[in-house]
Amino acid sequence: MPLPVRRKILVLAVLVGAALAFVAVAYAGNGGFGPETPHSPNASRINSSYKWIALFTGAIFVIVEGTLLWFVIRYRRRGRARTVEGPQVHGATRLELIWTAIPVLILAAIAGFIFYELPGIKDVPAAKAQGGPLDIRIDAHQFYWQFTYPNGAVSIDEMHVPTHRVVRVDIYSQDVDHSWWIPELGGKFDAIPGRHTHTWFQANETGTYHGRCGEFCGIFHAAMKAQVLAHSLADYQSWVSAKAGPDLGRNEWVGVCAKCHGPQGEGDYGPNITTNGLLVQPAGLHTLLVDGQNRIKPISSYMPPVGRGWTDKQFTALDLYLKRHIYKGSQSGG
Numbered sequence: 001m002p003l004p005v006r007r008k009i010l011v012l013a014v015l016v017g018a019a020l021a022f023v024a025v026a027y028a029g030n031g032g033f034g035p036e037t038p039h040s041p042n043a044s045r046i047n048s049s050y051k052w053i054a055l056f057t058g059a060i061f062v063i064v065e066g067t068l069l070w071f072v073i074r075y076r077r078r079g080r081a082r083t084v085e086g087p088q089v090h091g092a093t094r095l096e097l098i099w100t101a102i103p104v105l106i107l108a109a110i111a112g113f114i115f116y117e118l119p120g121i122k123d124v125p126a127a128k129a130q131g132g133p134l135d136i137r138i139d140a141h142q143f144y145w146q147f148t149y150p151n152g153a154v155s156i157d158e159m160h161v162p163t164h165r166v167v168r169v170d171i172y173s174q175d176v177d178h179s180w181w182i183p184e185l186g187g188k189f190d191a192i193p194g195r196h197t198h199t200w201f202q203a204n205e206t207g208t209y210h211g212r213c214g215e216f217c218g219i220f221h222a223a224m225k226a227q228v229l230a231h232s233l234a235d236y237q238s239w240v241s242a243k244a245g246p247d248l249g250r251n252e253w254v255g256v257c258a259k260c261h262g263p264q265g266e267g268d269y270g271p272n273i274t275t276n277g278l279l280v281q282p283a284g285l286h287t288l289l290v291d292g293q294n295r296i297k298p299i300s301s302y303m304p305p306v307g308r309g310w311t312d313k314q315f316t317a318l319d320l321y322l323k324r325h326i327y328k329g330s331q332s333g334g
C-alpha cells in the first residue's frame with residue numbers, strides 16, 4: 001500500500017531545489033558555464049567551437065528532458081492498478097529513420113565546423129609583417145615554468161610578451177608530464193619528457209593572463225601557476241634587455257626554491273637550509289640541483305632535479321642570490 005504523498009509540496013520542493021542549484025552554478029566564481037573571454041585569435045576560435053557544440057547539446061538537453069517531463073505527466077498512473085501493463089509497441093520505421101538521420105546530420109555539422117576552424121587554431125601564423133613569430137622556449141619543471149627568450153633572457157613563472165605579436169612557444173619537460181594552459185590565450189598543450197610540442201598565441205590587449213599546470217605532476221603541482229604579462233612593445237623590449245638579467249637570481253629563488261624551503265629558506269616541505277654550507281659551494285649545489293635528492297626517507301621528502309637544463313648564467317645568478325640573501329651560516333661553508 002503506497003504512502004499518501006503530499007504531491008504539491010514535493011513538486012514545489014524539487015522545483016525550488018533545482019532553481020537554487022542552477023543559481024549557484026550560474027554565480028560560481030569560475031565564470032559560470034562558458035569558457036573565459038578569449039584574448040587571442042586561436043582562443044576565440046576554440047570559443048566559437050564551444051558555442052557551436054553547446055547549441056546542439058543545449059537543444060538536445062531541452063528536447064530530451066522536456067519530452068521526459070511531458071511523458072511523466074501525460075502518461076501518469078491516474079489511479080490504474082500498479083500491475084496493469086502498458087500497450088506493447090513494436091517498430092516505428094519512420095521514427096527510427098528520423099532519429100538516426102538527425103544525429104548523423106548534427107555530427108556532420110559539428111565535424112564540418114571544427115575542420116573549418118582547426119587550421120586557425122593549430123597552425124602558427126607566418127606573421128611576415130612582424131618578421132616572423134617571437135619564439136619563446138618553455139621548460140616545465142617540478143614545480144615551476146621557465147621561459148627563455150630569443151636573446152637568452154630567462155624568467156620563471158611569469159612570461160613577458162608584447163601585445164599584437166604572434167608568439168610561438170616550444171614546450172619541453174625536464175622531468176614528468178606537465179601541461180601548459182592559459183585559457184584566455186588558447187588551448188592546452190602537454191609538456192612531455194623526451195618530446196617537443198608547440199603552440200602559439202597573440203595577445204590582443206595589455207594585461208595579465210593566468211594559467212596553471214593542467215596535468216597533475218606531483219606534490220607542488222598547485223604551485224605551478226603561470227602568468228603571461230602582455231606589455232606594449234617598448235615595455236617588453238626594456239624588460240627583456242634590461243630587467244630580466246638583474247632579477248634572475250631572485251626570481252629563481254622565489255619561483256623555484258622558496259616554494260619548498262620557505263620564503264627565507266627557513267624550511268617548509270623541504271628542510272631549513274639557511275645554514276647549509278652547500279648554498280655557498282657552487283659545485284656541490286649544482287650537482288644537487290641537477291640530480292635531485294632523497295636522503296631523508298620517506299619518498300615524500302624528495303627534492304626534484306630542479307636545475308636540470310640550467311645554463312651557467314642561471315646557476316651563477318642563483319649562487320649570488322643565495323650568498324647575499326639566504327645563507328646565514330659562516331662564509332667558510334661549514
Ligand code: HEC
Pocket residue numbers: 142143220252253256257258259260261269270271273276278279288289293294295296297300301302303304306307318
Ligand atoms: C619540490 C620541493 C623542493 C624544491 C623546489 C627545492 N627543494 Fe631543496 N630540498 C627539498 C627536500 C625535500 C630536501 C631534502 C631532500 C632529502 O631527502 O635529502 C631538500 C634539500 C635541499 C638541500 C640540502 C641538501 C643536503 O644534502 O644537505 C639544499 C641545500 C637545497 N635543498 C637547496 C635547494 C635550492 C637552492 C633550491 C632551488 C633552486 C631547492 N632546494 C628547491 C625540496 C625542494
Ligand SMILES: [Cu+2]
Pocket residue numbers: 140141143177178179213214215216217221224
Ligand atoms: Cu606541472
